[in-house]
Amino acid sequence: MSGPVAPKDPEKDRSYFYIMKEKETFGSLQTQGEYQGRGVQFIYESDGRLESSAEVTGEVCDEEILKKLGTVEGFKSLVHSIGISVEMEHSREPVTFVFQMYGKEDLYGGGTLIETELRGDGAEVRITLDTVKWKTDDDVPGQIRFVFETPEQSARVNVRFFLKDGFFVPKPQEERVVDMESHGYQEMIERSLLSMGDAGRIRRVVEKARAGEPVTIAYIGGSITQGAGAVPLHTQCYAYRFWKAFAGKYGKNNNVKLIKAGVGGTPSELGMIRFERDVLRDGKEKPDLVVVEFAVNDEGDETKGRCYESLVTKILSMPDAPAVLLLFAVFANDWNLQERLAPVGERYQLPMVSIRDAVTPQFRQTKDRVVSKNQFFYDAFHPTNLGHKIMADCLMYLIDRAVCEPDILRRMHEKPVYGDEFAQVKLLDRRDGYERAKICCGAFSGTDQELQCVEMDDSLTPVPEFPYNWQYDGANGRSEDAFQMDIYCRSLLLIFKDSGAVDAGRADVFVDDTKVLTADPHVNGWTHCNPVILLEEKESGWHQVRIQMTPGEEEKKFTILGFGYVE
Structure with missing residues (x-):
């Protein structure tokens, strides 16, 4: 074996910290765009995510270090170099690492791309x-991508930031392997049982599964239910794992079916509208157990609980009386x-x-910490x-x-906690009409195909949300021709597309x-x-809705x- 003729001098021993340490990644197949045919793992670092990863x-x-990670200028003043390693089965295959900065004016196209192949x-x-x-358009650190030549490969990655002179962080501590057979692990799991409630419906689902009858377990929630963070997402997410464990213990002859309908970044305010399409599949499915997971998504719920309660009562009131299980996930800052x-x-x-009750108490322990x-x-x-x-x-x-x-004894006839005024909400779009809604789409005559997509059930194939839409596209010519709708209803919600694209208006x-809203896709920016x-009224009536491009945004x-409407 021979080495390099002129080996480089060793790197200076710099202080460093990890933002990814032994993280599992999975290169999902890209069916369009720049990486078509290859596999990509996207890791988003904007909106405080990079600071949280450092923590x-x-x-x-160190608050000064964390603050600097929030902007490109701060990042440049702090970080000397980035160390990246990837370990996977096909060790000689090239992998491209991309760290994208987001731009001030052009969010996705204006920032620097830091790239290397390894x-x-x-x-x-x-x-x-x-x-x-x-x-010059650099604003904030945006996202990291690992691009694999062969899609659907798993890899373990490390990314660490080496700091410039004058900055120091303590060396990271070694982590112990989690012992799932330990008494501490079992205690942690037991703490998760917030309330058993009326277990009758759950027990009947188990009895049905044991008898070999068809049973369907469904989930509705946000990105955690979608499977975010799991690698690969479709078989390592909690929804799939729970379904598989339940079927293995209580099912017979593959009689337990999975329906997974998580949509990232969305609250129960959207969940109650899409429930019939995404969970019931337009009446084709009749779930026996529905897991509802919105505890880290509902901060943006305008009604502060009424939409969530409406979704819960909608499910409980179904003719087949499914069991409902409320799941409260948690963020890394212990919040939900x-x-x-x-x-x-x-x-x-x-x-x-x-x-939260299961894991957060033991995070603060050092000696007896489980995970x-x-x-x-x-x-x-x-x-x-x-x-x-x-x-x-x-x-x-x-x-x-x-x-x-x-x-x-179940108490279904007492007053709601917050209100269930939206329990009967229905979806209205190009496909699912309403006989008491008269629509003239005007210049909103196109159909947008660049939509939020999610992986449903046990599949990795992304499914577009709300494909039967109305799009205004100023590239086809400026127009002041508005979308107009006369509708008979008591309550009405608009679902519009957020976007970070520069041509989103x-x-x-x-x-x-009466002007009630200027809908701005850039507020959320993705x-x-x-x-x-x-609209929300006590009595139903006829109302006229008009949507038109804000002056100056016609291109x-x-x-x-x-x-979403309630009759």
Whole structure:
């Protein structure tokens, strides 16, 4: 064996911290765009995610360092170089690492791309930031991508930031392997049982499965239910793991079916509208158990609980009386909306599982800690494979306990906690009409195909949300021809598309000739479904809705994804 003729001098021993440490990644097949035919793992770092990764994975406590990670200028003043390593089965295959900065004016196209190619052999490659040609539009660190030549490969990656002179962080501590057979692990799982409620419906689902009858377990929620953080997403997410564990223990001859309908970044305000299409599949499916997971998504719910309660009562009131299980996930900062949402579960005596109650108390322990935050969280918001496994174990613990619990008298006729005015909400779009809605789409005559897509059930194939939409496209010519609708209803919600694209424009929304909203896709700034309440009355009546591009935005685009209405 021979070495290099003139080996480089060793790198200076710099202080560093990890933002990814032994993280599982999976290159999902890209069917269009720049990476078509290849596999890509996207890791988003904007909106505080990079700072959270430094805290959780890198154990960084220095507020000055964390603050600098929030902007490109701060990042450049702090970081000397980036170390990246990738380890996978095909160790000689090239992998491209991309760290994209987001732009001020052009969010996705105006920022610097820091790129390098490396092999999947575990050897670290360093990028020195002095060699990077920075762009003037740079604003904030945006996203990291690992691009694989062969799609659907798993890899374990590390990314660490080496700091410039004058900055120092303590060296990271070694983590212990999580012992899932330990007493501490079992205690952690048991803490997740927030309330058993009336276990009767759960027990009947188990009895049905044991008898060999068809059973369907369904989930509705946000990105955690979609599977974010799990690698690969479709078989390592908590929904799949719980379904598989339930079917293995209580099912017979593959009689248990999975329906997974998580949509990232969306609250129960959207969930209650899409429930019939995404979960019931337009009446084709009749779930026996529905897991509802919105505890980290409902901060943006305009009604502060009424939409969530409406969704819960919608499910409970179905003719087949499915069991409903409320699941409260948690963010890396120990936050969720459990205090707001748990009273709904108490009111309807529903089983409730709190991941926050299970894991957060032991995070603060050093001697008897079962799992660290870095081991549980993939990023600021989503669990790792291990985190998803813990969530599934918590759900199974409740099911196993419910089998032995007696029925209690259900109180369905008492007053709601917050209100259930939206329990009968229905979706209105190009496909699903309403006989008391008269629509003239005007210049909103196109159909947008660049939509938020999610992986449903146990599939990796992305499915577009709200494909039967109305799009205004100013590239086809400026127009002031508005979308107009006369509708008989009591309540009305608009669902519009958020976007970070520079050609996304704002639209003004009028109800009965009164402007109620300027819908701005750039507020959230990514391809995303955004529900907003336009009208809420005590009595039903005829109303006129008009949507037109905001003056000066006529050359841009805007998409009406659909409406939710209560007759």
